[in-house]
Amino acid sequence: MTARLSAQEITLRYGERVVSTRLSLDIPDGAFTAIVGPNACGKSTLLRAFVRLLRPDTGQVHLDGREVGGYPSKALAKVLGFLPQDPLAPDGIRVRQLVSRGRFPHQSLLAAWSARDEEAVGEAMIAAGVDDLADRPVQELSGGQRQRVWMAMVLAQQTPYLLLDEPTSFLDITHQYQLLGLLARMRDEGRTVIAVLHDINQACRFADHLVAMRDGRVAAEGDPAEIVDAALVKDVFDLPSVIVPDPVTDTPMVVPTLQGD
Known part of the structure; x- marks a missing residue:
């Protein structure tokens, strides 16, 4: 089944700075997709392309088989x-x-x-x-x-789709978890949620589809339980870690082993 929302071989840039080259990604319908990765890896840029605030140099973003640039503004904002x-x-x-x-x-x-x-x-x-x-x-x-x-x-x-760029910013930890729980409930009610998150453990706990980005590319995507391991965390975040089960949800939990100075 073709995803309703997808990026197909898109190249994204700000001026002379190329952020992503030939990036492709299908967003699963009715899922909670969390996009994680280090600062300046292209997470927010990808979200901006999905909502046509940034036009790809090459490739296209499609919604229901139609390039997003072809939608009237209000029609797109209803979705x-x-x-x-x-x-x-x-x-x-x-x-x-x-x-x-x-x-x-x-x-x-x-x-x-x-x-x-x-x-x-x-x-x-x-x-x-x-x-x-x-x-x-x-x-x-x-x-x-x-x-x-x-x-x-x-x-x-x-809207049936919610695209949220760091929605937990400025929130205390209680409100972070309340908001993520709300987004998970919306997913359960049939909406498609795409959120850029900084905390990979929160992403693993609440999302059922994880997209890990590094240097403008998708390093891995899929069910957090299937893709999150120490090698991925080292590749994406350059962070040594061990992966243990979250004691509440049994989802992957990243425990850094870096001790600092």
């Missing part, structure tokens, strides 16, 4: 919800107003704000744990609170 690394909120905007912007793909010149829109915004704020912040100015919030507000905006978009 792909995207959370970038460092989103910026307009001055003075309040939480409910920002989350409501997630409903933009569903609006038209003739369609007024509906009860369904209101319901979607309320559900998204509750899911992201920011319903008690609805009337607060976004600029007054902590980094972790703002991150959860942005997550609520993406959830309000109600």
Whole structure:
């Protein structure tokens, strides 16, 4: 079965700097895909190509057999919800107003704000744990609170695909695990989740499809239980380690053996 979302032999660059060359990747439908790797290895760049914020020099990104550049903006935004690394909120905007912007793909010149829109915004704020912040100015919030507000905006978009670039940034450890658990539940409900994560152990615990990147290439992909070993961790992160079972989930857990100075 052909994946609905795929990159086919894409070459990605910023100016003169080539990030990835002839990279191909199929995203499994209805799965939680975690993309891991060291800084500047091409993880975020790949996500930007999937949502057509970066056009490949060569190759194509396909959604349902059609190149993503061929979709009208609103049509694409009804399918792909995207959370970038460092989103910026307009001055003075309040939480409910920002989350409501997630409903933009569903609006038209003739369609007024509906009860369904209101319901979607309320559900998204509750899911992201920011319903008690609805009337607060976004600029007054902590980094972790703002991150959860942005997550609520993406959830309000109600897309079958969620593409999230470091969604656990700024979150304390409790909120990290709550968010990852929420994404896993969305996967279980039929959505496709693609998230760039820094913590490989969190990726192994929550994702069922792992993509490990190094130097703009896919070093390995598949079920974490089948691909994560000490050799892969050394190749991707240049980190000596041993792999043990996670005591909670029995998924692979990376234990570094590097002692430092």
